[in-house]
Amino acid sequence: MMLASRIIGPLRCFLRWLPLSVARKIALATLIVGSVPIFFIIVYGIPRLERALMGTTSEVMAAAAAEHNHILGQFLHAGLRQAAQTARYPEVQRFAQRAAADGVSGFGENIEIDRLLSALGSEEPVFFHSACLFLLDHTILASTASAESAGAACDHATRREIFDAALRAGQPAVFHAFGAEGGMEIFFTAPVERDGEFLALLQVAYSARILRHLFLKVNASPLSIPVLTDENGEVIASTLEVDGGRLSSSPGAVDFDLLGIFDPRWDPLPHARELFELRHSLLGVDDWLVSVIRPEETAWSLFYLEPRARVLGPVRSVVNNALWLAGGLTLLLVGGSFLAGNLAARALNRLTRAADVISAGDLSARVDVGGRDEIGRLARAFNDMAHQLRLRTEALRAEHEKAEAASRAKSEFLAVMSHEIRTPLNAVIGYSSFLLSDEKTSVGDRESLRMIEKAGRHLLGMINDMLDFSKIEAGGVELLEEPFSLLETLADAFDHTAPAAWEKGLEIALDIENGVPTEFIGDAQRVRQILVNLIGNGIKFTDKGGVRVALRCGGPARPGHRASDEPGAPAEGALSLDSPAGDDCHSGDQPGMGGIPCFGDAPVETNAVSDWDGGRSAVASSRVKLVIVVEDTGKGINERTRSKLFQPFSQGDGSHTRRYGGTGLGLVISRRLAEAMGGGLTECSDPGGGARFRVALDLPVAEREERDGAQSGTLLGTAPERAAVFSGNDFHRAHLESLLRQAGCEVVEEEGDFSLLVLDRSHPSADAAAPYPAERLPRVPASRVIELVCPLDFGLPSLPGVHSVRLSKPVMVSEIIRAIRETHEKPTQAGTECP
Amino acid sequence: MKNLRKPGQSAREGEKHLRGARVCLVDDDPHQAELVAHCLSGLEVSLSVFRDPVAAETYLSAHKTDLILLDIMMPDVDGWELHARLRDSTPNGETPVIFTTCLIGESQENTMSDPPNQCVTLAKPLTRRSLLSAVAKLYGGPAPRAASFSEKSRREP
Numbered sequence: 006m007m008l009a010s011r012i013i014g015p016l017r018c019f020l021r022w023l024p025l026s027v028a029r030k031i032a033l034a035t036l037i038v039g040s041v042p043i044f045f046i047i048v049y050g051i052p053r054l055e056r057a058l059m060g061t062t063s064e065v066m067a068a069a070a071a072e073h074n075h076i077l078g079q080f081l082h083a084g085l086r087q088a089a090q091t092a093r094y095p096e097v098q099r100f101a102q103r104a105a106a107d108g109v110s111g112f113g114e115n116i117e118i119d120r121l122l123s124a125l126g127s128e129e130p131v132f133f134h135s136a137c138l139f140l141l142d143h144t145i146l147a148s149t150a151s152a153e154s155a156g157a158a159c160d161h162a163t164r165r166e167i168f169d170a171a172l173r174a175g176q177p178a179v180f181h182a183f184g185a186e187g188g189m190e191i192f193f194t195a196p197v198e199r200d201g202e203f204l205a206l207l208q209v210a211y212s213a214r215i216l217r218h219l220f221l222k223v224n225a226s227p228l229s230i231p232v233l234t235d236e237n238g239e240v241i242a243s244t245l246e247v248d249g250g251r252l253s254s255s256p257g258a259v260d261f262d263l264l265g266i267f268d269p270r271w272d273p274l275p276h277a278r279e280l281f282e283l284r285h286s287l288l289g290v291d292d293w294l295v296s297v298i299r300p301e302e303t304a305w306s307l308f309y310l311e312p313r314a315r316v317l318g319p320v321r322s323v324v325n326n327a328l329w330l331a332g333g334l335t336l337l338l339v340g341g342s343f344l345a346g347n348l349a350a351r352a353l354n355r356l357t358r359a360a361d362v363i364s365a366g367d368l369s370a371r372v373d374v375g376g377r378d379e380i381g382r383l384a385r386a387f388n389d390m391a392h393q394l395r396l397r398t399e400a401l402r403a404e405h406e407k408a409e410a411a412s413r414a415k416s417e418f419l420a421v422m423s424h425e426i427r428t429p430l431n432a433v434i435g436y437s438s439f440l441l442s443d444e445k446t447s448v449g450d451r452e453s454l455r456m457i458e459k460a461g462r463h464l465l466g467m468i469n470d471m472l473d474f475s476k477i478e479a480g481g482v483e484l485l486e487e488p489f490s491l492l493e494t495l496a497d498a499f500d501h502t503a504p505a506a507w508e509k510g511l512e513i514a515l516d517i518e519n520g521v522p523t524e525f526i527g528d529a530q531r532v533r534q535i536l537v538n539l540i541g542n543g544i545k546f547t548d549k550g551g552v553r554v555a556l557r558c559g560g561p562a563r564p565g566h567r568a569s570d571e572p573g574a575p576a577e578g579a580l581s582l583d584s585p586a587g588d589d590c591h592s593g594d595q596p597g598m599g600g601i602p603c604f605g606d607a608p609v610e611t612n613a614v615s616d617w618d619g620g621r622s623a624v625a626s627s628r629v630k631l632v633i634v635v636e637d638t639g640k641g642i643n644e645r646t647r648s649k650l651f652q653p654f655s656q657g658d659g660s661h662t663r664r665y666g667g668t669g670l671g672l673v674i675s676r677r678l679a680e681a682m683g684g685g686l687t688e689c690s691d692p693g694g695g696a697r698f699r700v701a702l703d704l705p706v707a708e709r710e711e712r713d714g715a716q717s718g719t720l721l722g723t724a725p726e727r728a729a730v731f732s733g734n735d736f737h738r739a740h741l742e743s744l745l746r747q748a749g750c751e752v753v754e755e756e757g758d759f760s761l762l763v764l765d766r767s768h769p770s771a772d773a774a775a776p777y778p779a780e781r782l783p784r785v786p787a788s789r790v791i792e793l794v795c796p797l798d799f800g801l802p803s804l805p806g807v808h809s810v811r812l813s814k815p816v817m818v819s820e821i822i823r824a825i826r827e828t829h830e831k832p833t834q835a836g837t838e839c840p
Numbered sequence: 841m842k843n844l845r846k847p848g849q850s851a852r853e854g855e856k857h858l859r860g861a862r863v864c865l866v867d868d869d870p871h872q873a874e875l876v877a878h879c880l881s882g883l884e885v886s887l888s889v890f891r892d893p894v895a896a897e898t899y900l901s902a903h904k905t906d907l908i909l910l911d912i913m914m915p916d917v918d919g920w921e922l923h924a925r926l927r928d929s930t931p932n933g934e935t936p937v938i939f940t941t942c943l944i945g946e947s948q949e950n951t952m953s954d955p956p957n958q959c960v961t962l963a964k965p966l967t968r969r970s971l972l973s974a975v976a977k978l979y980g981g982p983a984p985r986a987a988s989f990s991e992k993s994r995r996e997p
Binding site: 420423424427428430431432434435436438439442465468469470472473492493495496499500503504515530531533534537796797813814815816817819820 | 843844845846847848849850851869871872874875878913941942943945946947948949950963964965966967969973
């Protein structure tokens with residue numbers, strides 16, 4: 006189980022990893038699984054089978070060897086018995102006694118003895134060699150062979166050895182030796198004795214070929230070879246030809262040492278049932294199996310050789326056939342599984358295609374896969390799912406349409422409602438302002454009409470803000486992406502707010518940092534809305550001083566020159582113009598920008614001409630972080646108010662609302678708008694000072710048109726101006742002094758010596774406004790006066806005896822610079838306007 | 841370097857443009873005529889008022905005017921539709937149009953006139969300042985026909 010999981014786990018991982026189709030993977034898995042048994046049969050089964058076969062074979066071969074041994078034993082017993090019987094005959098004994106007593110006499114004289122000896126070979130006349138009777142001194146008493154051949158045999162050294170050994174044995178024995186003719190011979194000897202005394206030795210010799218004859222009788226096949234060897238490994242007999250103690254078989258003589266596989270001298274036990282393997286080329290066969298047996302009463306060994314292939318061959322071929330069959334079957338299975346896998350994969354492919362079609366939006370797609378198998382069930386489930394999906398999608402679509410219709414109805418309702426509420430208000434506000442401007446209206450009525458108009462405007466503002474707020478809260482802010490001019494937007498905002506400021510005697514100061522871009526892409530209306538909200542708030546909560554709008558650039562490039570870096574002490578009670586407004590709101594976003602079109606005022610340090618290089622073109626895609634800081638000199642924001650500043654419908658405390666009017670939604674709406682423009686709105690007032698709000702907008706800079714060439718910059722190159730400022734509004738005076746410093750002038754006290762006077766002729770209705778003291782007029786350089794007036798009072802008469810250049814408020818640095826130039830160029834022309 | 845347009849400046853320019861012009865007002869609100877007349881008082885404007893857009897269309901397809909003030913929410917034909925019809929016809933195909941509506945608040949006014957369209961949208965109640973500023977913007981752009989109404993009126997008999 007462990008093994009199976011250990012194999013199947015990695016196999017599954019491997020298959021999953023393979024970048025093949027399912028059909029191929031199934032085929033591969035079948036191939037692997039099918040190969041495993043074949044592999045096991047080859048590696049494990051076949052050797053085991055062979056071992057089992059060897060067991061059987063050893064028994065069979067041992068039986069065959071035993072049969073041969075039996076034949077050999079019979080032969081040896083027969084020979085020994087004959088020799089022993091003959092030696093015990095009384096005639097032979099008497100003959101030997103007499104010959105021993107009388108000395109040697111008469112070879113071949115005793116006919117009776119000759120007959121007895123001849124009878125010994127009568128049974129096997131072909132292989133019978135000779136039978137001799139020797140005296141102890143090796144004298145031949147009688148022999149079946151001729152005297153010469155018998156004598157020659159006796160002279161043979163080996164025969165002597167046999168003689169001696171036989172005498173030592175003292176009983177019938179078997180020997181073997183090479184005969185006189187060179188062939189191997191078997192000798193049976195038996196002592197002749199009378200009254201316990203050795204008299205003579207009887208020796209019967211057979212050719213060893215008789216054994217081959219006997220072996221051939223029992224041998225089954227010519228390839229089953231019995232080999233009989235002596236203790237020295239010399240071959241005595243075999244079914245093959247034997248020559249000089251060696252097997253000589255066709256083709257050619259072979260020489261191998263059977264003792265190499267089994268030495269009977271070392272192991273005298275009979276070794277039946279044990280097989281040895283012999284690797285030697287014999288009769289064209291290389292592998293042999295050998296069984297060994299030890300014939301009794303001899304030191305000989307009988308080896309029985311059988312070709313290995315003959316034993317295992319048939320089994321081997323059966324196994325081979327089985328293996329081929331298994332291999333073929335496996336291949337068939339692989340092919341079949343591939344086809345089946347393909348079939349399944351086709352169905353799966355159809356499912357996939359249908360799923361793709363459904364994903365693409367066509368919910369009517371169905372799979373055409375029949376059958377009652379898993380794939381068929383899957384297809385039916387898929388179709389059911391698609392059906393459900395379609396139903397649900399349709400339901401959802403219907404719901405969605407219903408919701409959209411409801412939303413449309415709601416929008417329509419809102420539009421109609423707002424229209425229906427605003428229409429009567431239009432009349433209320435319109436008529437009240439109509440009557441207010443009518444000269445015939447009495448003062449008492451005027452007060453009531455002002456209340457009516459104020460209440461009407463409040464209600465209108467409320468409705469507008471609430472609609473705006475709900476729209477922003479509900480669906481986010483939809484912003485236009487159109488090129489617009491920031492200057493135009495500022496002018497629009499001032500157009501809306503400045504008259505109210507002037508009415509309260511407040512000034513509006515505009516401070517634009519050098520290098521701030523002018524053309525953007527975005528929603529001008531929404532930028533204006535933020536500006537109007539913040540400036541209007543500032544005016545609303547300020548009673549003395551004014552509102553300052555500062556534009557800076559928080560771009561990512563070089564830090565721009567800041568007007569606020571100019572030295573100079575702020576006026577008492579005025580805004581600290583030198584404080585880096587807004588920078589302390591958010592640390593880390595240092596202003597700076599490079600290569601972007603901007604307000605053309607050259608930095609104070611550089612030459613005005615060199616800075617202007619003829620209309621640098623902008624990259625439309627460059628974005629700029631535009632920072633607008635709106636601050637006032639009002640009473641500021643206390644801690645309690647600050648926490649609720651950006652919560653809807655809260656405006657300081659309730660008394661604020663009653664006193665200042667408004668909905669309390671302006672800041673919330675402005676913040677949402679600023680956030681929609683990629684920025685934010687934060688409150689960052691200095692403690693004890695007026696309120697300060699910082700708007701950051703992330704806007705793309707528009708491709709700029711050619712600049713109008715109206716050159717501006719500083720007054721470098723002209724004589725240094727000593728300028729004095731007169732203004733009834735301290736806040737405004739500090740602002741004007743800052744502008745003059747930016748323009749490159751030296752600001753001096755109005756009592757001192759000056760070459761240029763900037764005269765702020767505030768709106769007469771304002772309390773803070775004061776006319777220029779007439780007694781100082783003679784000290785004023787005649788042509789070196791710049792008058793600042795409200796646009797509403799542009800028709801104001803000039804100061805008597807003074808030639809001045811007149812500017813409308815609010816002013817920018819560039820306008821001041823141009824006006825100063827103009828005072829130089831037109832010394833005689835009085836009252837020039839520089840719009 | 842562009843100058844900063846001063847508060848009230850565009851109103852003054854609008855005044856110049858509008859002096860002696862022929863203005864047509866189409867609005868179903870009976871009060872609107874009086875209020876507009878008040879806004880335009882002192883400018884010697886000849887004001888024709890229609891409470892029925894269909895009658896206005898009939899009139900405008902025959903008479904050339906210098907400025908059309910159009911309400912948006914009107915019975916039968918709304919302001920946009922009337923505007924579209926007038927665009928296709930002479931002689932008022934290119935006459936500047938100011939939509940005046942109670943549908944939007946002040947913050948949603950669109951005073952940026954696209955010169956080819958020559959129309960802006962103002963929220964009610966109209967003030968003299970907003971009306972005159974809008975006129976200045978309609979004629980303040982770089983469009984070639986940015987002549988004032990009074991000149992045109994003088995040229996036409």
